[in-house]
Every structure is written in C-alpha cells, then in structure tokens.
Amino acid sequence: MRRIWSGLLAVGLLVGIGGCGGDNDRSPADAPETSQQAQSGTSYETNPVPAPDLALETMSGRQLNLADQKGKVILVNFWATWCAPCRREIPDLISLYSDMKDEGLMIVGIAVDQEGAEVVEPYVQEQNINYPIVLDPDQSTEKHFDAMYGLPTTYIVNPEGKIVRRILGIFPVDDMRTTLKDMLASAPSA
Numbered sequence: 105m106r107r108i109w110s111g112l113l114a115v116g117l118l119v120g121i122g123g124c125g126g127d128n129d130r131s132p133a134d135a136p137e138t139s140q141q142a143q144s145g146t147s148y149e150t151n152p153v154p155a156p157d158l159a160l161e162t163m164s165g166r167q168l169n170l171a172d173q174k175g176k177v178i179l180v181n182f183w184a185t186w187c188a189p190c191r192r193e194i195p196d197l198i199s200l201y202s203d204m205k206d207e208g209l210m211i212v213g214i215a216v217d218q219e220g221a222e223v224v225e226p227y228v229q230e231q232n233i234n235y236p237i238v239l240d241p242d243q244s245t246e247k248h249f250d251a252m253y254g255l256p257t258t259y260i261v262n263p264e265g266k267i268v269r270r271i272l273g274i275f276p277v278d279d280m281r282t283t284l285k286d287m288l289a290s291a292p293s294a
Contacts, residue, residue: 148259152266155180155259156248160212162236163225168212171265177287178261179211181275182246185227186217189274190256194231196277200284201235207288208263211235216243216255260284263291 155178157171170178181197183190201211213235215224220241228237238245246252249259253272260269260280268287271280 148267148269152262152264152268153250155261155265155267158245158248160214160238160245162212162238163221163228164236166236168236168238170212170261173210173261174265175263175291176208176210177263177284177291179209179275180249180259180261181211181213181256182249182252182258183213183215183256184217185215185223187255193256193274193277194233197275198232198234200277200281204281204284204288205235207285208291209284209288213237214240214245216240216246260287262287 155170158169160168160170162168170180179197181193183194185191197211197213201209213233215237217223217239218241220239224237224239240246249257249267250270256272256274258271258275259267260271262268
C-alpha cells in the first residue's frame with residue numbers, strides 16, 4: 105500500500121511541476137512522447153512554422169498584430185492567475201522584458217482566466233507586469249497555436265516571424281537569455 109501511495113504522490117508531483125491545466129480537445133495520441141519533447145519544442149527548432157496572423161487587443165486597448173512584429177523576438181506566453189507555475193515565472197518575465205525590450209524583445213502574455221479582466225487586471229497591477237497582456241477567457245487564441253498541453257506554455261517567435269520553439273512549463277529565463285540575445289543580434293535592421 106505504501107508503494108501505491110508513493111507512486112501516486114510521484115505522479116502528482118510530476119504533473120504539478122509540468123504545468124497547469126490542459127486542453128480537453130486534444131487526443132492523448134497527439135501529446136509528446138516524453139516530457140523533454142513537450143518542454144523543448146524540438147519540432148519547431150527543426151521545422152519553424154509561421155506565427156499566426158493574429159490581431160490581439162491588449163488590456164490597455166492597444167491593437168497588436170503578431171505578423172506585424174517582424175524584426176523582433178516575441179515570447180507568446182499563455183498563462184492564468186490560478187496557475188501556480190505561471191505565477192512563479194512572471195517575476196522572471198518582468199525582469200527579462202525590462203532588460204531586453206530596448207533590444208527588440210517583445211513579450212505578450214495571454215491570460216486564459218475564464219473570469220477575464222475581473223481577476224487578471226488586479227493581478228497585473230499587483231505584480232506590476234510591464235509587458236502587454238491579452239485577455240482570452242474563451243481560449244480562442246490558443247487554437248491558432250499548435251501543441252497546447254498545459255500552462256504555462258511559451259512560444260518563441262524569431263525575427264522572421266516564425267515559431268522556433270515551444271516551452272511547456274516555467275520559461276527558463278536564465279538558460280534562454282543568451283539564445284534570445286543571439287536571435288536579436290541576428291535580426292535584420294528595421
């Protein structure tokens with residue numbers, strides 16, 4: 105009996121570490137075979153795909169079209185206020201954006217809370233989130249992105265407007281900082 109409880113606890117911890125939620129419309133057969141595949145997004149690295157041509161309205165009322173952001177490196181970060189790993193990564197994303205926005209890094213946070221602005225706006229203010237936030241309570245935006253298996257999930261869009269990586273779980277800011285700087289340095293001048 106002790107082994108069963110230990111096994112269940114281990115599985116629960118692994119699920120908790122990986123991220124929150126999931127997409128009930130996806131088949132288990134569509135899921136990555138390993139957690140490394142889910143986190144690394146290696147299929148995007150070897151086969152980049154164009155970022156969706158989406159017009160988004162930020163909480164501040166600004167219109168933002170992903171396709172119009174060529175020359176920038178964009179992190180499209182799906183998150184929710186109720187997601188513990190999402191809440192844990194936000195201070196690092198705030199810091200990353202502060203450090204690299206002048207170099208051409210853009211972070212777009214897409215909040216999927218069903219309660220919308222009612223819960224997201226106070227959280228954004230409380231945390232002093234300095235990058236654009238888009239509300240997506242019906243999760244219609246994520247349907248334009250492939251392979252959403254849980255939260256947080258971050259897509260990296262290169263300066264040519266192609267998704268080159270998907271990170272499931274907490275975005276590894278320290279590990280990715282050099283990669284992002286290299287991508288920005290190789291961007292053509294506007």
